Amino acid sequence: MHEMSIAMEVVEIATAAIPADMAGKRVERVRLRVGRLSAVVPESLRFCYDVAVRGTPLADAVLVIEEIPVTARCDDCGHQWTADQPHFICPRCNSGAVRILSGQELEVVAIEIGDS
Numbered sequence: 001m002h003e004m005s006i007a008m009e010v011v012e013i014a015t016a017a018i019p020a021d022m023a024g025k026r027v028e029r030v031r032l033r034v035g036r037l038s039a040v041v042p043e044s045l046r047f048c049y050d051v052a053v054r055g056t057p058l059a060d061a062v063l064v065i066e067e068i069p070v071t072a073r074c075d076d077c078g079h080q081w082t083a084d085q086p087h088f089i090c091p092r093c094n095s096g097a098v099r100i101l102s103g104q105e106l107e108v109v110a111i112e113i114g115d116s
């Protein structure tokens, strides 16, 4: 279950992102961007995250996962499309010269810290 190591990494990155003068404040949300090609199952990641945050400054923080669809572009005809599944052949001209523009993301985009 590689989601566990990802969850621990997310917790590590998010913890490191808490500014020093905010230490001790409650982190309310951790925003994560997960591409559909990143091979991460959001539900398992959420489950692992709940385990990984125990005893950390993020213990009460909700994980918000934004799923990024796969966007691809054909280098031959310029056609651009989005898909839930990776599609490596251009649907318009059948070219294999396909460039993946998005969908591989796996990043912590923001943490939100409460006032209390």
Ligand SMILES: [Zn+2]
Pocket: 074, 075, 076, 077, 078, 079, 090, 091, 092, 093, 094, 095
């Ligand atoms: Zn094409």
